[in-house]
Amino acid sequence: MILVSGASGTIGRYVVKHLKARGEKFKALVRDEAKGRALECDFVVGDFDQPETIARAMQGVTRFFLNTNVSERVVRQQNTAIDLATRAGVELVVKLSSPGASPDAQMPQTRSHGEIEAHLRAAGIAWVILQPTVFMQNLLRNADTLHAQRKIFGSYRDGKIGFIDADDIGACAAAALTGEGHAGKSFVLTGGESLRFDEIAQKISTKLGETVTYVDMPVEQFVAAAVARGVPSNMAEFYGKMMTILASGGSARTTGAVRELTGREPRTFEAFLDDNIARLVGSTNTYSSPK
Ligand SMILES: NC(=O)c1ccc[n+]([C@@H]2O[C@H](COP(=O)([O-])OP(=O)(O)OC[C@H]3O[C@@H](n4cnc5c(N)ncnc54)[C@H](OP(=O)(O)O)[C@@H]3O)[C@@H](O)[C@H]2O)c1
Structure with a gap:
């Protein structure tokens, strides 16, 4: 079972679209039931600011797409979610990041992604990092x-x-969540x-x-x-x-990462x-x- 966070957002809606097209078994993580219904897929209600709801959402999950909006709480939210995924026995986390992510980056958002990437790499769980431009x-x-x-x-x-196009980011995320051989790799999309x-x-x-x-x-x-x-x-x-x-x-710069992941x-x-x-x-x- 795949869990898609940020499912009602710009990228998440395309991740849902592409997982549906692949006929995969997944559930969307949403904060708002109405948004979950609008996605026309299985969903679970949870909030990264309420870790107990995320722990519940992780039950039975094997692969996890990790994304939220930009905020000053994002490092705490996503690092906690990574820890909960590890504890729940999730096999793979696909994290949406950004190019140049580093704990030393100048831009706060890029720095936050760098700190989360570092946490994920050290968590002892398989990962794929997607860095869209x-x-x-x-x-x-x-x-x-x-x-x-x-x-x-x-x-x-x-x-x-x-x-x-965010549609391509969704397609790459769906490929990373369902394909083999991508774990341990970062892709600049x-x-x-x-x-x-x-x-x-x-x-x-x-x-x-x-x-x-x-x-x-x-x-x-x-x-x-x-x-x-x-x-x-x-x-x-x-x-x-x-x-x-x-x-x-x-x-x-442009890369061949979309082709590599989606064919x-x-x-x-x-x-x-x-x-x-x-x-x-x-x-x-x-x-x-x-x-
Ligand atoms: N825009 C760019 O050009 C660009 C480029 C590279 C990387 N990025 C990265 O892309 C990411 C943003 O992706 P996006 O554009 O898809 O975001 P988005 O459209 O803002 O969507 C954010 C999603 O996260 C959910 N969310 C927010 N807070 C939450 C919480 N506390 N608990 C559970 N879910 C929560 C939102 O749910 P609700 O619907 O309930 O609010 C929504 O589904 C950022 O990390 C950014 O750094 C963006």
Whole structure:
């Protein structure tokens, strides 16, 4: 039995989609029963902040997909879940991490993933680590300005990014959870091509049949404008730091990891647009969910 945490999230919903497609026996871990019902699969209610609920959810589980959102509690939550999985006799943990994860990393999120990876490697349980690069789905955060002005604002300069579709991350997780020979390996998951933001705007223009423009601005200006729009200042600062890393080409490389795990090429940006164009240029700032 596979247990999928973060099942109602961006990646988790695709993990559920791909495990269903493979006909695997699994249950989703959700905090909210209604979200569990919406997934149309077996589910169990549990919360990483209530370890006894996770211990219960682990009963009969052999393989565990470990993911939550970014928060200051993530190291405690995920390390506790790893300990509970080890105690419950789980055979394999597939952890969703991020490239460059290290206890010494500069960005707090990357550092947290590094601390959790270190804990997992020392836990005496088999593991696979998935380090996806920037999600194509992050672009849905630009839905408001795309809808109102046909513009994307950012501070990415001419930095190339090897964007990956979250659908592919779900496919890789399903492959890692069910396949043999992946234990003890880390995979940096990327799409098949690296794109600048002006190239992304061009691809959206082609799909839409209307001109979409990428507007670059100094990072301080972007952060100030985001705060003025009501984005919490710590989130705006985080986006600003991420943009500075991406502008310098920090996520430009592509890898063959999606092909290695799934046996097929990563989804293209055009395929992502086919599925998401209405949400991308619509007015609702929301993430896509699997069909
Ligand atoms: N975005 C990127 O470009 C990017 C790139 C590389 C790595 N990452 C990594 O991706 C991860 C986020 O994945 P995502 O985008 O799929 O996250 P997400 O969409 O924010 O979903 C988070 C999931 O975790 C669940 N969750 C939150 N707190 C929980 C708790 N206390 N107990 C049980 N479940 C809980 C949420 O449940 P509810 O529905 O109940 O809230 C939801 O299902 C982060 O670790 C981030 O560092 C992101």
